[in-house]
Amino acid sequence: MSVLHEVTDTTGLRLDLSSRPPAGYLTAQTSIRAPIPHMAEQPIVSISNLTKTYASGHQALKNINLAIRKGEIFALLGPNGAGKTTLINIVCGIVTATSGTILADGHDISRQYRDARMKIGLVPQELHTDMFETVGATTNLSRGLFGRPPNAAYVEKILRDLSLWDKRKDKINTLSGGMKRRVMIAKALSHEPRILFLDEPTAGVDVELRRDMWNLVRSLRASGVTIILTTHYIDEAEEMADRIGVINHGELILVEEKAALMKKLGQKRMTLQLQQPLQAVPAGLVEWNLALKADGCELEYTFDANAEHGAIAALLRRLDETGVGYKDLNTSQSSLEDIFVGLVSERSIDKQIGGRQAGNKQEAKA
Numbered sequence: 001m002s003v004l005h006e007v008t009d010t011t012g013l014r015l016d017l018s019s020r021p022p023a024g025y026l027t028a029q030t031s032i033r034a035p036i037p038h039m040a041e042q043p044i045v046s047i048s049n050l051t052k053t054y055a056s057g058h059q060a061l062k063n064i065n066l067a068i069r070k071g072e073i074f075a076l077l078g079p080n081g082a083g084k085t086t087l088i089n090i091v092c093g094i095v096t097a098t099s100g101t102i103l104a105d106g107h108d109i110s111r112q113y114r115d116a117r118m119k120i121g122l123v124p125q126e127l128h129t130d131m132f133e134t135v136g137a138t139t140n141l142s143r144g145l146f147g148r149p150p151n152a153a154y155v156e157k158i159l160r161d162l163s164l165w166d167k168r169k170d171k172i173n174t175l176s177g178g179m180k181r182r183v184m185i186a187k188a189l190s191h192e193p194r195i196l197f198l199d200e201p202t203a204g205v206d207v208e209l210r211r212d213m214w215n216l217v218r219s220l221r222a223s224g225v226t227i228i229l230t231t232h233y234i235d236e237a238e239e240m241a242d243r244i245g246v247i248n249h250g251e252l253i254l255v256e257e258k259a260a261l262m263k264k265l266g267q268k269r270m271t272l273q274l275q276q277p278l279q280a281v282p283a284g285l286v287e288w289n290l291a292l293k294a295d296g297c298e299l300e301y302t303f304d305a306n307a308e309h310g311a312i313a314a315l316l317r318r319l320d321e322t323g324v325g326y327k328d329l330n331t332s333q334s335s336l337e338d339i340f341v342g343l344v345s346e347r348s349i350d351k352q353i354g355g356r357q358a359g360n361k362q363e364a365k366a
């Protein structure tokens, strides 16, 4: 599992890249999903010029503009402290915005709060619920709080979907952490929301629950629910999302279709296992983007995944001509993690040299 937090790198961004996925991870495990057919024109959530400055003076969100499409799974990705929870809590009415406008299914979240909130389910990052209540009662109560009439069949369905039905008479404080998290989801779904926010749904959960959660999210999406999830697990965004937004230091630095993002920014790597180690990249090979790895035993060629069809053949020919022998080669494609790290560090370099305008991939497009 790769995680984006906890270690401060030289750019000041807190990153932990200690558990990178293996090379070839993306190609091996990710399927690029086709666009969702039932996407509507009108965004289901629209966020305009949103800013948030906490009483402490900390500016947690800086002029966020974002339109969430009906029926999509949108992953908001960013390191700890980026502003993900603040953004979600504002849309859900838990935190007050400093400025900006938010519409949820056409309802202004401040002027038409009840109508807006009715459409929204929230699974918060922190577990908080009445621990002495039973699973069934708390789910029914949540539904009632939204003014929905009781619906035993619906509540039974969500409890069954979440594998909570057998536990419905158990008090929440007797459940495991994973089960408690499922209860939070049952509560969030109790009033049949059309928009579901999941704030770090799989942080610290076991593999089984993570898989169940992903399946649940997919089936909810299939039933027409729009899903916005935050995560600092890059592979979660890679696996789940139709679109990805990257937030860093309160700024939305990118919004992009996942498939397009991978395609546009994806790099491929070819690694050659050399017969004899080299001290340096031979002068005759300077026109390729090559690096020596593994104490000179490997030659690594990095190239744009969408271009340079003839370049590999030309490079291999040149290696022959130069007398550089190799015994094996393999190629791999960069993961979203590589893309993210490249993006954020590129940006911080830009800032250091005075905000030079860089490529449009850094502009938030929504």
Ligand SMILES: Nc1ncnc2c1ncn2[C@@H]1O[C@H](COP(=O)(O)OP(=O)(O)O)[C@@H](O)[C@H]1O
Binding pocket: 054, 055, 056, 058, 060, 078, 079, 080, 081, 082, 083, 084, 085, 086, 087
């Ligand atoms: N109630 C608060 N008062 C002051 N600062 C806060 C408060 N809540 C969050 N922050 C700060 O705002 C920033 C964004 O926090 P948060 O939205 O929780 O980030 P994320 O969910 O991306 O980790 C952090 O620097 C955090 O310390």
Ligand SMILES: [Mg+2]
Binding pocket: 084, 085, 086, 125, 199, 200
């Ligand atoms: Mg958070």
